[in-house]
Amino acid sequence: GEDVEQSLFLSVREGDSSVINCTYTDSSSTYLYWYKQEPGAGLQLLTYIFSNMDMKQDQRLTVLLNKKDKHLSLRIADTQTGDSAIYFCARGSSARQLTFGSGTQLTVLP
């Protein structure tokens, strides 16, 4: 299977919470990242979590890491139309590279 896996699509209603999930196979990753790509733009770093942490919160964003299950999630509280974008999960490697998932297209419905 793929090294980093994500669902391709997610739709939520404006004001609801969004949860984007990611699984990975390589447990040696030191950091795990979430990037956001708005239409027609490059990737922008949203947040990241060190592998010895379980949770990180940054305003409306909450990252949860389950190391045992190799599962990472990004929760966006009070989702707004401006949150519509593609969200990429990525894991860092010792070779200074990043391995990306396929991206989840988040659509926020009014």
Next chain:
Amino acid sequence: DVKVTQSSRYLVKRTGEKVFLECVQDMDHENMFWYRQDPGLGLRLIYFSYDVKMKEKGDIPEGYSVSREKKERFSLILESASTNQTSMYLCASSLQGENIQYFGAGTRLSVL
């Protein structure tokens, strides 16, 4: 703020043409990367460089080459463009020893 600039947002080329995609970063980063992005496949690493005049193959280097003559500039070259190279190309840079990468806005290349 880190700025990574890709010289073109959109390019249209003919099959067989030689194509240059340019990327410049202004933060003195040692590491630079070229990816292509295709729907449902995420980002795939084409080539990367950790220093001037240094290059390493990524996961899909076939049909591409790169040049890094100066620290701030990393060029991707399609020696003879083919239709299956129609894609979004993203350049990124990072500091030595760090994983966090900063991306340019991308170049959407169409090969006809």
